[in-house]
Amino acid sequence: MTTTKKTPETLRSARWFAPDDLRSSGHRSRVMQMGYAPEDWVGKPVIAILNTWSDLNACHAHFKQRVEDVKRGVFQAGGFPVELPALSLSESAVKPTTMLYRNLLAMDVEELIRSHPIDGVVLMGGCDKTTPALLMGATSAGLPCLFVPAGPMLRGNFNGKILGSGSDAWKYWDERRAGTITDQEWLGVEQGIARSHGTCMTMGTASTMTAIAESIGMTLPGASSIPAADANHIRMAAASGRRAVEMVWEDLTPAKIQTREAFENGIAVAMAMGCSTNAIIHVIAMARRAGVDIGLDDFEKASRKVPVIANVRPSGETYLMEDFFYAGGLPALMTRLGDHLHLDCLTVSGQTLGADIAGAKVHNDDVIRTLDNPIYAEGALAVLTGNLAPTGCVIKPSACEPRFLKHSGPALVFDDYPSMKAAVEDESLDVTADHVLILRNAGPQGGPGMPEWGMLPIPKKLVKQGVRDMVRLSDARMSGTSYGACILHVSPESYIGGPLALVRNGDLISLDVAARSIRLEVSDEEMAARRAALTPPPPRYERGYGWMFNRHVTQADKGCDFDYLQTDFGAPVGEPSIY
Known part of the structure; x- marks a missing residue:
């Protein structure tokens, strides 16, 4: 894009600083209180750098320095950078789950942007929920923005x-x-196993979501693949700062980038990468913030067409994200997807996706395979439906033992995580490798927050016999770094009376991934009788954020966003009044 649409007097920040009145005089005075002079901001875009650094977020440990790199880029392009701290969600430290707080960070981002005198935004994230949360909030706020991925850590x-x-x-x-x-x-x-700053270097949720951020056009080309400790990452941060200033002058907003075709690109790339199951929930939520009605059907269609060609653990057996970067990274992978991508989509670079990836090359055909030599012939994820999951559930067939792609076995049911955890360590547990382990009350409301409990541990008795996989079923999520025959996101969840609440020990569960079906082999009459006997569970919260969360969070198939933040609830409230 070369057309300049903004002028200094039409900058949003000028509403705070330009008028010759008492209120604006106060704004200018307080900025000068911090040592700045009019030369720092007059006629220049104010770029907010939303930083999710914290002392308890190892994935973002380098953000103290990277924010200075972004600032350098903003200064180089003639902008005025300001750092705004945002809620930091550390996947390894926050309990019961960062998913409980993804929407809180999204709200934090949206209101930080709306309430401050800023013209454009650089979003700094990468640890699992920070990527979707930052993009959800910034999309709703609507100012020019781009995302700086934290980058994967070095190999363990x-x-x-x-x-x-x-x-x-x-x-x-x-x-x-x-x-x-x-x-x-x-x-x-x-x-x-974790020897540098940066996110998980497997194809977990962090690398999945940063790859999706790039493929929908919200990062600079190649940004998502760069290891956190690589000097290329520093240069990318500075380049993002420069580009943010240019985007303000171009008035290049998320609404011009995040189209349905852009999200279809993100889904296709996710399938080819061997993505985390969490991608489904986050992409649905992100798309709906952009006014795009993406759902489970879109993932199912892509799953049937796009094979897994990134040979990265856990779907692959050998390589990690550092190898993927050396092999050419995401631009190289996208060159191999051909007709599966809409190459005319606009990105934050101001160019089309096709232009962004032109000239990218694959340097290792075993790390980034061709479409006719995939590591898994279909996409990474499959959406199953049936009487046990009327609105869907998810499995990652590329990361489980093939023998479980069609399976029937008796249910072994647990109503909460502590009782399950204790039982699987009991070597007298009556369980075989054919059982289907079930954990319920672990969904959006039941968890609360839908924790990553879905990769239920193999019972110790079976582990000692050499068993390393079995079918596990829950309304929970699982870490993107997990693997195995885990059926997740059962919707509607058991806590609100979904069919999973009706399962009893010994009931036969039938799974057929090829047919995309999951079924409880119990008659409709028996299920109706069990439902009539159900007792509603006690509330998880009686006050505060949790109270609000449980009353407004949507189910997994709808993205687990708050109903009142989705675009179909109403347009954003707009700009604040300047008195």
């Missing part, structure tokens, strides 16, 4: 073996439970 290492965050933690934990590794060796895993 233990005894000469490459470790992948999350995936290998689960793997080696089961080996410890089975008694095949010592406590000292486990300490070595803990020390070696």
Whole structure:
């Protein structure tokens, strides 16, 4: 884009600083109180840098420095940078789950943008929920913005073996439970699995969502693949600052970028990457903030057409995000998707997606496969429906044992996480590898917040027998770094009376991924009788944010956003009054 649409006098920040009146005099005075002079802001776009750094967010540990890199870029382009701290959601530290607070961060972002004298925004995130939350809030606010991904950490290492965050933690934990590794060796895993700042370097939720952010056009080309510790990441941060200033003059807003076709690009890329199951919930929520009606059907259509070509754990067996970057990164992968992408979509670069990826090359055909040599012939995710999940549930077939893609087995039901956790460690538990482990009351309202409990541990008794996968079913989510035959996001959830609440121990559960079906083999009459006997559970919260969350969060198939923040509830309230 080359047409300049904004002029200095039409900048949004000028409403605060330009008028010759008492209120604006106060604004100018307070800015000068901090040591700035009119030369810093007059006629210049004010760029807010929303920073989700905190001392408890290891994924964003480098953001203290990166914010200075972004500021440098803003200054270079003739803008005035201001850092605004936003809620930091550390996936590994926040309980019961960061998902409980994704919408709170989105609200934080939207109101920070709307209430301050700013013209454009740089969003700094990457740890799982920060990416969708930042984009949801900024999309609703509507100012020119772009996203700076935190970047994946470096490869892990233990005894000469490459470790992948999350995936290998689960793997080696089961080996410890089975008694095949010592406590000292486990300490070595803990020390070696996360050895730099940055997000998980497997294809977990963090790398999935930053790749989606890039593919829908909201990052600079190639930004999502750069390792956090690489000098390229510093340069990308500064370039993002420069580009944010240009976007203000161009009036390049999210509404001009985030079209239905852009989100279809994001879904296609997610499938090809071997994405996290969490992508479904977040993309639906992000799209609906943009006024685009994306749903489970869109993922199911892409799943049937787009194979997994990124050979990255946990869908792949060998490589990690650092290898993916060296192989050419996301632009290179997108060059291989051909007709699966809308290349005429506009991006924050001011160019089309096709122009952004032109010239990108794949440097390792085993890391980034061709469409005719995928690591999994269909997309990473599959959407199942049936009498157990009338509005859908999700499985990641690319990361589970093939023998479970069609399976029937008796249910073993747990009503809460603590009782399940205790039971699976009991070696007298009456369970076989054919059982279907079920955890309920773990959905959006029941969790609360839909925690990542869906990768239920294999019972210790079976682990010692060599079992490493079995069918697990819940209304919870699971970490994007997880793997196995886990059926997730059962909707409607059991806590509000969904069919999962009706399952009893011994009931036969039938799964057929090819047919996209999940069924409780119980008659309609018996299910009606069980429903009549259901007792509503007690409320999770009686005050505060949790009270609001449980009354307004939508179900998983609708994106778990707050109903009153989606575009079909009404347009944003607009600009604040300047008195």
